Structure formats: structure tokens, C-alpha cells
Amino acid sequence: MxxxxxxxxxxxxxxxxxxxxxxxxxxxxxxxxxxxxxxxxxxxxxxxxxxxxxxxxxxxxxxxxxxxxxxxxxxxxxxxxxxxxxxxxxxxxxxxxxxAHPVELLPGIRAAVEAVAQHHRVVLITKGDLFHQEQKVASSGLADLFHRIEIVSEKDERTYRNVLDEFQLAPARFAMVGNSLRSDIAPVVEMGGWGVYMPYHVTWAHETDTDFVDRASRVIQVEGPTGIAGAIEELQGRAAA
Missing domain, CATH: 1.10.150.240 (Putative phosphatase; domain 2)
Structure with a gap:
């Protein structure tokens, strides 16, 4: 496949x-x-x-x-x-x-990452201030689950291609899970990858500024962490078809 x-x-x-x-x-x-x-x-x-x-x-x-x-x-x-x-x-x-705010995980997210990691390599790709993001990752207790942790200044096609080049993978072999259509989903899908969109109850206005529309069924929306693993497997079926 x-x-x-x-x-x-x-x-x-x-x-x-x-x-x-x-x-x-x-x-x-x-x-x-x-x-x-x-x-x-x-x-x-x-x-x-x-x-x-x-x-x-x-x-x-x-x-x-x-x-x-x-x-x-x-x-x-x-x-x-x-x-x-x-x-x-x-x-x-x-x-x-x-x-200084405490790092509070979304309920069920560790189990969701673990479930995906049973069948796929997983990476963390997060953007923001390097020092602050490093603190969050360390405090989250999730670092051990990821094959690679990337803290980036922007999430765009170049960023994702750099990650895929390191893993020697084509975009069609990559899926991204995130709450921002603008940063997490659109760049990946537009380069030929897949997306699991998990909206958060409040989103910074800058991250909602996108005209992205999924016209090829390359994105599945889930309402929470419990839906992530199933969405990835559904996407894998579509990718293999």
C-alpha cells in the first residue's frame, strides 16, 4: 500500500x-x-x-x-x-x-496519543516561544510518547516539509492532528497530507483567519481526544484506497 x-x-x-x-x-x-x-x-x-x-x-x-x-x-x-x-x-x-500557568492536559489525550502510537510513529509539532513551549512539553508528561518534538516559529508548508524530509516521507504518508485549520490542517492537506481537526471551544482570531475548505475528504473532524485514533485509521483506509 x-x-x-x-x-x-x-x-x-x-x-x-x-x-x-x-x-x-x-x-x-x-x-x-x-x-x-x-x-x-x-x-x-x-x-x-x-x-x-x-x-x-x-x-x-x-x-x-x-x-x-x-x-x-x-x-x-x-x-x-x-x-x-x-x-x-x-x-x-x-x-x-x-x-506561569499550569499545564493541564485535555481529558483523555494521553490515551489518544498512546493509541495512535501503537500503529504509527508520532511527532509533536508545536509553535510559540521556545522556552515556554519547552516548559509545557516537560510539564505535560507526554514527551516520552513522541519520536520527535519540533518547536517551530510558524506552521506552514516549509515547516511540515522539513519534518517530512527528516523522516524521508512523502506528504501522503503524513497526518496532522490539531485545533487550528489555518496552522495544523490547511498546510498539510494542501501539500497532499491528511488532517484530523479537533476544534477547541475558544480559538484565537488569528488562527480562524483562513479560507481553507476540504474538497477531497482528506480531513475528519472529531469532537474530542477519544475520536482521534479512529479518525486516523479511517484516513489510513482512504489513503490506501
Missing amino acids: NNVIELVGFDGDDTLWHSEGYYQSAHGEFERIIGEYVDLADVRVHDRLLATERRNIKLFGYGAKGMTLSMLESAIDITGQRISATDLHRIIELGKQVL
């Missing part, structure tokens, strides 16, 4: 462990701080912060540190430089809290 899936990649944040909720909480507190200076509805704080974060990705990368710098920049801009040093310090503390 020339197209049997040999390698399965797993995303980290909001696929293996909870993450986005901590960022959303920080954003909410940020808006409360800014609300002491301006009318939140009038200045569109949420939209302006998101625009700043998107603009700064190429400079700061993904993760809590980039978010914190973008919040500081936005706070100064939105308040017309009126924000106090005390409140700027409060924003810095928000970033530190996100960096």
Missing part, C-alpha cells in the same frame, strides 16, 4: 493541553485596565489589540511574550500615552501569569 499513513503529528496548545483560555483571560483583564482610561466600545480595544498582535508576529513571534509586548504597545497607543507606569506594570504581570 503506497499511501498508508506512517507518521502522525500532534499540535500542542489546545490539542494536548489547555492554552487559549489563559490568553483570553489576560485579554479580558487588559480591556478592564484600558477601560479605566477610555470608552471600550468607542475605541474598539479588542480589534486594535488583535491588529497589533498580527502586525508584530513577524517581530515577536507567537506566545505570551509577544502578546505582552503587543498589549503594552496597544495600551500606550489607545490611551494616548496617558496610561500610568503602575498599569503598564499590571499588564506585564498579566503576561507573566500566562507564562
Whole structure:
């Protein structure tokens, strides 16, 4: 069978462990701080912060540190430089809290990875700040399950091709499991691979910014970790057909 899936990649944040909720909480507190200076509805704080974060990705990368710098920049801009040093310090503390949050696995995810690993090689491909992601991986207790752990600055076709080159595999032999259509699913499917899409209950707006549509039944959506192993086997059947 020339197209049997040999390698399965797993995303980290909001696929293996909870993450986005901590960022959303920080954003909410940020808006409360800014609300002491301006009318939140009038200045569109949420939209302006998101625009700043998107603009700064190429400079700061993904993760809590980039978010914190973008919040500081936005706070100064939105308040017309009126924000106090005390409140700027409060924003810095928000970033530190996100960096220090405990790693809480999604229920059933370890069993799901173990089930997939019984029949396929598995790799972890996660993006974000290197130091923070290394801490999460170490704290998760899942590192021993993966043949390879890749912490990357962006998830695009080049990133996935680099991983596949290391394993000497064609894209048709690779499936990716993740909660982001934009980062986890679209690049892999568009290069000829397969996807298991497991939506998280809250997703950063930047990750929902995609026009990707699965037109070839190369993606299966599951509602939680218990569906992952079955989805991979279903995809393997399609790949072998």
C-alpha cells in the first residue's frame, strides 16, 4: 500500500493541553485596565489589540511574550500615552501569569496519543516561544510518547516539509492532528497530507483567519481526544484506497 499513513503529528496548545483560555483571560483583564482610561466600545480595544498582535508576529513571534509586548504597545497607543507606569506594570504581570500557568492536559489525550502510537510513529509539532513551549512539553508528561518534538516559529508548508524530509516521507504518508485549520490542517492537506481537526471551544482570531475548505475528504473532524485514533485509521483506509 503506497499511501498508508506512517507518521502522525500532534499540535500542542489546545490539542494536548489547555492554552487559549489563559490568553483570553489576560485579554479580558487588559480591556478592564484600558477601560479605566477610555470608552471600550468607542475605541474598539479588542480589534486594535488583535491588529497589533498580527502586525508584530513577524517581530515577536507567537506566545505570551509577544502578546505582552503587543498589549503594552496597544495600551500606550489607545490611551494616548496617558496610561500610568503602575498599569503598564499590571499588564506585564498579566503576561507573566500566562507564562506561569499550569499545564493541564485535555481529558483523555494521553490515551489518544498512546493509541495512535501503537500503529504509527508520532511527532509533536508545536509553535510559540521556545522556552515556554519547552516548559509545557516537560510539564505535560507526554514527551516520552513522541519520536520527535519540533518547536517551530510558524506552521506552514516549509515547516511540515522539513519534518517530512527528516523522516524521508512523502506528504501522503503524513497526518496532522490539531485545533487550528489555518496552522495544523490547511498546510498539510494542501501539500497532499491528511488532517484530523479537533476544534477547541475558544480559538484565537488569528488562527480562524483562513479560507481553507476540504474538497477531497482528506480531513475528519472529531469532537474530542477519544475520536482521534479512529479518525486516523479511517484516513489510513482512504489513503490506501
